[in-house]
Amino acid sequence: MGPILASLLRLQEIEHDMAHVRRRLRSKENAIRVVQQKIDELTTRRRELAEELRRQQARVDQVDLDRASRDEEIEHLRGALNRARTNKEYAALLTQINSFKADNSKLEEQILATMEGLDKAKAELEAIGAHVEAEEKRKTHAAEANAGEVAKLNAMLDELRQRRNxxxxxxxxxxxxxxxxxAGNRDGEGLAPIEVVDAKRNExxxxxxxxxxxxxxYNALLSxxxxxxxxxxxxxxxIPAEAASKGS
Ligand SMILES: [Zn+2]
Known part of the structure; x- marks a missing residue:
């Protein structure tokens, strides 16, 4: 093989090695990226949940205010009940009180149900916080474990680049x-070996x-x-070395 083809072949081999090193580098980066994606997802979920919690808490506070104002109303009606002069007035006030009481017990149920949801959401929020912390640790460990390997691969890449030049x-x-x-169009394969199928039959x-x-x-490249x-x-x-001997 002449010097130009030999250099091209060396070039192709070096580029193969470079592609291999780059793939290894990418897989190291991917490992970190996968953890980062998980962290990002959890962080988004945490933000949404915190927002939902704030909304729910505001709703509970509002319902609780309604209930407190009805309680005040009931207290007021009870005073009026004591001062009632007729049975009819008394009965009307009692009906009103009972109606407010019924309303309030509904509001209390509502508050309890919402509080239950709030407790669940708070627990989930805490769990997510712990999960994020664990994933951050995992990422740090992976990055530390990778650092040596990544430095080695980058040094290899530098050396290959030098040899390529x-x-x-x-x-x-x-x-x-x-x-x-x-090579750009053929997946890095700018060169192809001639394979001898049957030299006598020129195949x-x-x-x-x-x-x-x-x-x-074949005949031209032999010389x-x-x-x-x-x-x-x-x-x-x-013509690869083994094909040159087969053909002659
Ligand atoms: Zn071809």
């Missing part, structure tokens, strides 16, 4: 641009797309450091 420097600009363009395929290749590509493209997928072809 070195390999790229050995390739003419137009060839490099061509390779980058194909070759592209290792990138598995379509047949003319023997001309020349040339940029030749697969007729089907457009990848730059090279």
């Amino acid at each position: 070195e390999a790229a420097a050995a390739v003419p600009h137009d060839v490099l641009a061509n390779f980058d363009r194909i 070759f395929i592209c290792g990138g797309c598995y379509m047949g290749l003319s023997a001309e590509h 020349k450091d040339e940029i030749r493209h697969c007729d089907s997928c457009g990848r730059i072809l090279y």
